[in-house]
Structures are given as structure tokens and as C-alpha cells.
Amino acid sequence: MTLLQVMAEGDRDDVLLRTTDLAVIAAELAPFDITLEQWDTVELSDDAGQDEVLEAYKADVEKVSKEGDYRLVDVVRMKPSDDPEWPAKAKGAREKFLNEHTHDEDEVRFFVEGKGCFYLHLAGKVYAVVCERGDLMSVPAGTTHWFDMGSQPEFCAIRFFQEEDGWVAGFTGDGISSRMPTLDELV
Numbered sequence: 084m085t086l087l088q089v090m091a092e093g094d095r096d097d098v099l100l101r102t103t104d105l106a107v108i109a110a111e112l113a114p115f116d117i118t119l120e121q122w123d124t125v126e127l128s129d130d131a132g133q134d135e136v137l138e139a140y141k142a143d144v145e146k147v148s149k150e151g152d153y154r155l156v157d158v159v160r161m162k163p164s165d166d167p168e169w170p171a172k173a174k175g176a177r178e179k180f181l182n183e184h185t186h187d188e189d190e191v192r193f194f195v196e197g198k199g200c201f202y203l204h205l206a207g208k209v210y211a212v213v214c215e216r217g218d219l220m221s222v223p224a225g226t227t228h229w230f231d232m233g234s235q236p237e238f239c240a241i242r243f244f245q246e247e248d249g250w251v252a253g254f255t256g257d258g259i260s261s262r263m264p265t266l267d268e269l270v
């Protein structure tokens with residue numbers, strides 16, 4: 084279930100708010116121009132490829148792309164497997180965006196399935212937003228944040244970009260992410 088947990092930036096145990104009420108979550112994020120919407124979901128096969136996913140959500144994808152001037156869309160999928168290389172692959176993918184960073188363009192993700200957590204570091208607080216199937220999260224350019232896909236990453240998401248290198252992160256050097264609960268700890 085979609086979850087917001089707000090914590091004081093200096094103390095992870097100082098939980099200011101924890102809610103699964105979507106209206107409350109949206110209202111908490113709105114002052115920062117961060118949006119969380121829910122789309123109607125479509126039944127897809129477990130291993131649906133990029134084309135199948137994009138076709139299933141074609142109308143929603145076109146609408147978001149047009150409104151945000153996103154020229155590029157792709158699908159990313161992480162799924163535990165018996166592949167001996169999976170643990171290293173999962174660890175590498177998780178660590179890539181686990182430290183606080185910003186982007187020069189918006190970070191927009193639609194969760195087709197599974198879950199992941201955005202941590203937004205704003206106004207002396209950390210807003211941890213656990214997104215699940217059906218959630219569209221939009222984080223404006225320049226927002227300090229990080230993302231945790233958990234110790235066993237399992238999700239499929241549509242990503243929207245304005246430029247080819249829109250995903251490139253500028254790391255802040257702040258170690259705050261290591262002092263906050265992980266996705267595994269939050270849910």
C-alpha cells in the first residue's frame with residue numbers, strides 16, 4: 084500500500100506523520116510541487132516487455148508525456164531470480180541512487196508493479212514515499228532526494244525523460260540516506 088512517513092532530518096525516530104491516506108499524502112507533497120497520482124492498472128503477464136507495458140498504458144503515457152514535455156519513455160524491470168549474478172546486479176542497481184542527489188530534469192516514474200521508495204529531503208524533514216502498483220510519482224528538477232528499491236528489488240516502472248541523460252544524478256555528498264530507515268525497514 085502506498086505510504087508516506089515524514090521524519091525529522093536529524094532523527095529517524097522522530098516520526099512526524101505516517102499515513103496511507105492518498106489525499107493526505109498528496110496534500111503533504113503539493114507545497115513542493117511533487118505529485119502522486121494513481122492510475123487504473125492493467126493486468127499484464129509477469130514478464131511483459133517494454134512494448135507490451137507501454138501499449139497497455141498508452142493513453143496515460145501520452146497524456147503525461149505531452150503535459151511534461153517528456154520526449155523519451157522506457158520501462159525498467161527488476162525481479163529476483165536464480166541467476167547467480169542476481170545478488171550483485173540487485174546490489175549495484177540499488178546503490179546507484181541510494182545517496183542523496185538531484186537531477187536537472189523531473190524524475191517521473193509510474194509503478195506498473197512492485198514497489199520502491201522515494202525519499203525527499205525538504206524543509207528540515209525527510210518525506211519517505213513508498214510507491215506501489217498504480218502510483219505515478221513526479222519529483223521536480225532540483226529536488227534533493229534518493230531512491231531505495233530494497234534489498235530484493237522487485238518492480239516494473241515506466242520512466243519519463245526530457246533528455247537522453249535526464250537520469251544523471253548530481254550527488255550532494257550528504258550522507259543522510261544512511262541515517263534514515265531503508266525501504267525494508269519502512270514496510
Ligand SMILES: [Fe+2]
Nearest residue numbers: 180186190230
Ligand atoms: Fe533520482
